[in-house]
Amino acid sequence: MTQMTLCHKKNSRKELKSMKKKTILGLLAVLVVAVVIFLFVRGNSEKSDAVIVRTGVVKKDTIIENLSTTGTLIPNQTQSLMGTGNVLEVTVKVGDKVAKDNVLATYDNGLQLIAGIDGTITQVNIKAKQADTNAQQGKPSIQLDDLSTLKVKLELSNSEASAVTINQKAKITSGNQTFSGKVAEKDPVAQSTQSATGTTASLGAIVTFDQAPENLFAGFDADVDITTNTVENVLALPIEALTYNDKNEAIVYVVKDGKAKETKIDIGIQSDKLIEVKKGVTNGETVILSPNSDIKDNMNVTKE
Known part of the structure; x- marks a missing residue:
């Protein structure tokens, strides 16, 4: 075999190895690109599947529980002469x-x-x-009323009566005027009344004004908000977040790592905006507001 032939064979082997190396590197590059594309598509797919939700935050707050009812303005004193x-x-x-x-x-x-x-x-x-x-x-024969000041007569239902006690603070609203007051009287027994729909029982109570009101008239209705309970510096969440499972247990959906986590909670008193949480969530956690039936445990969610 000649010197030229040997050199030619050696060069051919080198070229073959170089081609194989380039092919392997090319395949690896294609594989890396494919993995990147797969992860990108998967990530976008998960994002597109995520439900957009409104959220609130669990935090320490003061909660004031009110009983809202309606009463009738009556004279502070009255005399029926016969x-x-x-x-x-x-x-x-x-x-x-x-x-x-x-x-x-x-x-x-x-x-x-x-x-x-x-x-x-x-x-x-x-x-x-x-x-x-x-x-x-x-x-x-003649009716005489002291109209220099008025008070509000309430007819409380069974559940309302159990929450109302003497000296509780009250807010009285009539028309566009609002006044402060308190529960001054509460009847010891309920009275039954007969109507076309049947017999109903109610307990009478009186709310008085802290200061004599002006431009109010006996006989008109007045809205009354009675403060029945107050707790300070307690864990609270927006009342919009509260819902119930099929066992009628109080739950919220906590947002963790982009997923909705169904969480059972123990609740206390509530206001019109907040509800006390005694167990189940911690300070600073994010909860879904107004969760509808489409929200499920472990579902992908994203904030508005």
Whole structure:
């Protein structure tokens, strides 16, 4: 074999090895690109599958629990005067302001109707030279009310009555005016009333104003918010986050690593915006607000 032939064979082997090396490197490069593309597509796919949710944060806060109800504005004091016989004279009309001990009406039998309080005449159901038959009809001859200040009469349901106690603070709203007050009275027993729909029972209570209100009128309704409980510096979450599972257990969905985690919680008192959490979540955790039936445990989620 000649020298030239040997050199040619050696060069051929080198070229073959070089080609194989380039082929392997090329295949590796293609594989790396494929893996990168796969991971990118997979990541985008997971993102596209994620449900967009609104979120809130668990934090320490003060919670004020209120009972909201509606009552009727009534006079602070009232006097229903009843007479009998023929009326000789009536000295007042509706709207008149009278002082205690003023004579309001006189009868032919010597009876006189006398004001027992300072107040305003709100009913006159008798006329001079006519017989007074109001007692038979269950009506007062003359009604006298102290309208210098008012109070709110409540009719509480069974659940409301158990939450209301004397001296609880209250907020009274009538029209566009709001006043502070407190629970001043609570009846010891409930009263039953008959209606077309059946018999209902309610417990009477009185809320008084801290200061005499102006431009309010007896007989109108007033909205009353009674503070029934307050807790300070407790773990709280937005009430929007609270929902219940099929066992009627209180749960929230905590967002962890891009996933919704169904979490059972123990709850306490609540306001219109916050609810106390006694167990189940920790301070600073993120929870999903208003979770609908599409939200499931371990589902991919992303914040708005």
